[in-house]
Amino acid sequence: GGIPPGVPISGLLTRDGVHGGGVLEEIHLTINGQSVHCAPGTTILDAARSLGIAIPTLCHHPDLKPEGACRICLVEEETAGRILASCVTPAAPDMAILTHSPTVLRHRTNIVRLMMANHPESCVVCDQGNRCTLRAVAADLGVGAIDLYPMKQAFLLEEANPFIVRDLSKCILCGRCIRADRELVVVGAIDYHYRGFDARPAAVRGKPLEKSPCTFCGTCVSMCPTGALRAKTLGYAGTPERWSETVCGFCGAGCSLRLGVSGGRVVDVEPSKRAGTVNRATLCVRGHFEHDYLQASDRLTSPALAREGVRTQVPWGKAVSFVVQ
Ligand code: FES
Secondary structure, eight states, X not given: OOOOTTOOOOSOOOTTSEETTEEOOOEEEEETTEEEEEOTXXXXXXXXXXXXXXXXXXXXXXXXXXXXXXXXXXXXXXXXXXXXXXXXXXXXXXXXXESSOHHHHHHHHHHHHHHHXXXXXXXXXXXXXXXXXXXXXXXXXXXXXXXXXXXXXXXXXXXXXXSEEEOGGGOXXXXXXXXXXXXXXXXXXXXXXXXXXXXXXXXXXXXXXXGSSOOOOOHHHHHOSSSSEEEGGGTTOOOOSEEXXXXXXXXXXXXXXXXXXXXXXXEEEEEOOSTTOSSTTOOOHHHHHOOGGGGOTXXXXXXXXXXXXXXXXXXXXXXXXXXXX
């Protein structure tokens, strides 16, 4: 193709090294003994995923620039014995990567143990419930009750605004909310504040969200891998039994979203995870939080014709014929 050699390309080649109709200067490496070819700039994480090898992640999100904040995605480079964060490390020629070596698992487990020591033991009353990624990663690594001294979390629940509840005691400082706000929503309402145990994502000068430029689009809520951010409108409504793909009904932008349903009721709303949607990982405040009309008892569920001030419900066929006439 027309891409000069040496230009970083994030994206994978096929296994025969062909991409976009041209042959690029490819990198060859092995991951868990399997051979893979990829374009320069491809991260070890993406190269592993192209082979179907799962590496756990917390701060990584495909729509955000990699940050390397949580270190859960560690892998071992076998030749040099180096431990690398796979989400931010580009693949290099002749690397021999191990994703689940005893050393990797030991480090990964210790990182999760430290996170859990800094996390409240409130899973049973956390709205995130079975959707918490930290809990899923801990369960996969066999981390349950931990023997580390638990760190006290003195953050107060922030719930004055009508849309988002923040419980920063559950924040793991992955920065996904901050990067989503900066890179996708482009508002810059929040950033890291303070240092050490006091570090947290917050609005300028620690002001409440409602006194910041935050548009309450809720992108940070759907990005949060724990229960640190949740939608106030749907709080404790239940864990979805199934997800339904649909299009937002509010405006003509056609944002794709998915509705979490339990017992015939919508209990969660997220941007769709499908590739190529117009809204990617974002929604607006209405698309994210204003779906109570779906369950309104007086919701219109069939067309109606208004004649001389009297509105009568009619079948769709009749309504469409009337409009056509
Ligand atoms: Fe790689 Fe967080 S997922 S450092």
